[in-house]
Amino acid sequence: MRIKKGIFCLAISLLFFSASEVFAFEVRRDYFLKPQVGIWFGPITPVGPTADSLDANLGGGLYFRYNLPWRYFKLGVDTSYQFLKQENGVNKMHLVPVYGNLIFTLPINIPLKFQLKAGAGAAYLHIQPDDASRWDPIFVGGGELSFPAGRFVNVGLRIDYIHLYEKHLDGAKVDGHIINSGLAVYFNLNL
Amino acid sequence: MLPLVKAVFAVLMFSFLCSVFACSGDPLLTNLRTNNLTVIIKGTYESNNPKDWSWPMGADFSSKVIDDSVNMYPTTISSAPSTFMIDITGMNLYDGSKTSKFGHKRKTYQCSATDESGDFFNGGGIKMENDDVDSGREYTSLRLYLRKLLFSDAKKYELSNYGWEESSFRTYFKEKRIDAFNFNLLLVNYFYDTLRYENDGEDENRIYPLKIDITNGLVFDADEEMVLEVRLVIKNFVKLYEYNRLDYTSSQPYLAHYFGVSDWLRDVKADENTIGGNLLAVARTYVKGRTGTVRGSISGAKYIIGIPAGSDISDYTLPNSALRDLVSQATIPAELIEGTDTIPAILIYHMQYEKYWSDWKKFVDGVQTACGGPSATQDEMQAYYEDKWMQYNDTANNFKIPPLATYTSNGSFEITNIAPGTYDFYSSSSVPAWGTLFKDGDFQPIVGGMGVTINEGDDLTL
Numbered sequence: 001m002r003i004k005k006g007i008f009c010l011a012i013s014l015l016f017f018s019a020s021e022v023f024a025f026e027v028r029r030d031y032f033l034k035p036q037v038g039i040w041f042g043p044i045t046p047v048g049p050t051a052d053s054l055d056a057n058l059g060g061g062l063y064f065r066y067n068l069p070w071r072y073f074k075l076g077v078d079t080s081y082q083f084l085k086q087e088n089g090v091n092k093m094h095l096v097p098v099y100g101n102l103i104f105t106l107p108i109n110i111p112l113k114f115q116l117k118a119g120a121g122a123a124y125l126h127i128q129p130d131d132a133s134r135w136d137p138i139f140v141g142g143g144e145l146s147f148p149a150g151r152f153v154n155v156g157l158r159i160d161y162i163h164l165y166e167k168h169l170d171g172a173k174v175d176g177h178i179i180n181s182g183l184a185v186y187f188n189l190n191l
Numbered sequence: 192m193l194p195l196v197k198a199v200f201a202v203l204m205f206s207f208l209c210s211v212f213a214c215s216g217d218p219l220l221t222n223l224r225t226n227n228l229t230v231i232i233k234g235t236y237e238s239n240n241p242k243d244w245s246w247p248m249g250a251d252f253s254s255k256v257i258d259d260s261v262n263m264y265p266t267t268i269s270s271a272p273s274t275f276m277i278d279i280t281g282m283n284l285y286d287g288s289k290t291s292k293f294g295h296k297r298k299t300y301q302c303s304a305t306d307e308s309g310d311f312f313n314g315g316g317i318k319m320e321n322d323d324v325d326s327g328r329e330y331t332s333l334r335l336y337l338r339k340l341l342f343s344d345a346k347k348y349e350l351s352n353y354g355w356e357e358s359s360f361r362t363y364f365k366e367k368r369i370d371a372f373n374f375n376l377l378l379v380n381y382f383y384d385t386l387r388y389e390n391d392g393e394d395e396n397r398i399y400p401l402k403i404d405i406t407n408g409l410v411f412d413a414d415e416e417m418v419l420e421v422r423l424v425i426k427n428f429v430k431l432y433e434y435n436r437l438d439y440t441s442s443q444p445y446l447a448h449y450f451g452v453s454d455w456l457r458d459v460k461a462d463e464n465t466i467g468g469n470l471l472a473v474a475r476t477y478v479k480g481r482t483g484t485v486r487g488s489i490s491g492a493k494y495i496i497g498i499p500a501g502s503d504i505s506d507y508t509l510p511n512s513a514l515r516d517l518v519s520q521a522t523i524p525a526e527l528i529e530g531t532d533t534i535p536a537i538l539i540y541h542m543q544y545e546k547y548w549s550d551w552k553k554f555v556d557g558v559q560t561a562c563g564g565p566s567a568t569q570d571e572m573q574a575y576y577e578d579k580w581m582q583y584n585d586t587a588n589n590f591k592i593p594p595l596a597t598y599t600s601n602g603s604f605e606i607t608n609i610a611p612g613t614y615d616f617y618s619s620s621s622v623p624a625w626g627t628l629f630k631d632g633d634f635q636p637i638v639g640g641m642g643v644t645i646n647e648g649d650d651l652t653l
Contacts, residue, residue: 053223088281088295090322091223127219129325130413134216164220172218 032105032113032148034188036065036074040158042182044082049174053091054084059180065103074103076117078140078160080180090129095178097123097162099140113156115144123164125176136176139163144184156184226323227416230282230294231316232335234275234425236628237494238475239607241314242598244305245427246271247625255625258454261433262461264348266448267357268431271344275311275425276301276364276371278339282319283400284330284409291330294321297338299365304342304429304450312426323413330409333421333474334400337375339364340470342429342450345372349445350437360447372449377434379467397467405474406594407499407612416479418608424471424592428453430626434464437539453626456587458515462525471628473592477610483649485616486605489637492618495604496634497595500613500642506591508629517583524550609645616640616653 041060046053061080068075077100085092099121106114119140126133140163146156164176235241247255252269282294300317302309311317324330345360359370378398403421411417432454434447457468485497498507524547529540555572562571595614597606617634640653 090293166218166220169218173221176220
């Protein structure tokens with residue numbers, strides 16, 4: 001029994017160490033694992049209590065991603081400009097979120113890449129008709145589906161949920177909830 | 192690559208620090224949902240302490256509530272309606288060049304039309320749902336989009352093969368079928384409008400929206416809680432009218448008897464179906480906690496009003512004769528609706544047409560006499576006719592409801608929530624008859640009540 005366990009542990013160790021060697025080889029060959037910069041464009045939709053005050057609109061942004069030493073993990077930073085207003089009302093909001101996120105690419109060996117994201121950062125808000133602005137902490141989660149269109153270009157669909165946190169403020173009754181979705185085009189920086 | 196990574200982390204750290212240092216301040220997302228501008232709508236002439244409902248009863252109901260335009264069928268209604276209902280689509284504020292869509296939420300409300308249980312008629316007012324508007328901009332008028340105004344207990348009299356059949360008039364309110372009549376539909380096209388060339392004989396929309404001037408305008412400050420008080424004169428200002436659909440253009444001809452706002456300002460004549468121009472309204476603003484109060488005791492006084500200092504009191508009263516007498520000789524016969532589908536429709540139309548020609552001749556003769564006889568020219572007669580109607584319309588348009596008003600049964604009064612400013616206060620010892628307001632001479636200046644300056648927190652005694 002002990003020998004069997006020992007052989008099993010040895011096999012796992014060999015697999016682990018050989019995987020890092022394989023990963024290094026893969027980085028040199030897999031263009032998707034290069035640093036990436038991209039843009040996205042699509043509908044931005046307030047949900048929950050935020051939908052009572054604002055209506056959906058179109059927005060866009062750009063992002064940068066860098067691979068971490070652990071395979072399938074990337075670190076990204078995103079920013080965008082989002083303008084939401086009420087169609088039959090006076091409320092308006094300019095929103096500029098800036099956040100970092102950890103991205104995990106699902107280890108499925110097919111041309112399509114499924115990525116899950118989670119992150120945090122801050123967002124600048126400016127609202128009308130109150131004509132007031134502030135920075136709010138935000139928490140972000142989302143996913144992305146993309147495929148390579150050559151060595152340099154990837155095209156994908158993405159969806160992110162942004163939670164604007166304000167309940168720590170005196171008098172706050174609600175947080176903000178916005179869903180960003182749309183098309184993404186990003187480029188592998190083969191540096 | 193390393194400098195790029197450093198730049199990325201610098202950006203992330205900056206945004207993180209911004210959010211950390213923003214641990215205080217206003218919660219903007221909550222502010223988007225809440226507002227400091229409150230709109231209250233009341234159905235009373237008085238801004239506070241309105242007179243109780245005082246429906247005439249018995250024989251007085253016939254003489255005071257039933258309008259003199261009811262002529263086709265003796266009404267079977269002999270008492271007040273039980274319920275009043277209102278359906279408001281929304282409201283905008285207008286600053287002279289563009290509107291602010293600050294109140295786009297629908298509001299429906301119903302209450303008793305005979306007692307003081309409803310806030311709409313007891314002085315409390317009903318609160319609308321709205322957003323704030325831009326600070327610092329001056330808004331001069333409110334545009335109120337009234338979808339429906341209804342009183343219950345209307346009657347329908349249908350002419351069938353078996354004679355007159357009476358039933359309750361039914362319509363829709365809050366998407367349910369109820370016994371009521373929506374008189375809002377008839378608050379258009381009062382007689383003057385069809386005569387204007389620019390209207391081309393079409394109805395003029397005077398109710399959607401109802402344009403209400405705001406006394407002294409509205410300049411909103413987001414840091415203050417402001418109230419916009421809107422008053423529609425409905426309480427104790429109701430008449431019973433006749434809606435004539437015996438023209439055979441509906442599937443079954445009928446008459447309806449319904450309750451609507453009084454035609455004290457623009458008299459409704461017999462055979463006129465529309466009662467437009469009679470929904471009187473006023474709007475004023477004040478900031479919560481930054482108002483004054485005026486009180487006093489005047490022997491015999493029943494109504495006290497406050498108007499902006501220097502205003503002409505005659506703007507708030509009418510001449511002692513009926514306003515429409517200005518055009519008594521310049522009223523053309525009512526337009527006919529041609530009946531074509533059935534033999535009765537055709538017969539009735541042609542008989543009405545003969546009377547129509549006879550009435551036209553009488554009208555032309557009357558105007559010719561007023562212009563000096565047979566030698567009067569067409570231009571002179573046209574000018575006489577047009578001048579009369581312009582004079583009537585301008586006088587009616589210039590009539591205003593005072594921004595401050597209260598009722599007292601014993602001479603002791605109190606007017607509350609007065610915005611800082613200078614006012615002239617008047618009193619009246621007369622209580623207007625049912626369905627009427629004040630005529631020239633009804634108000635007298637209160638001694639010591641002219642040019643009174645009210646400051647924030649004042650509690651003055653006149």
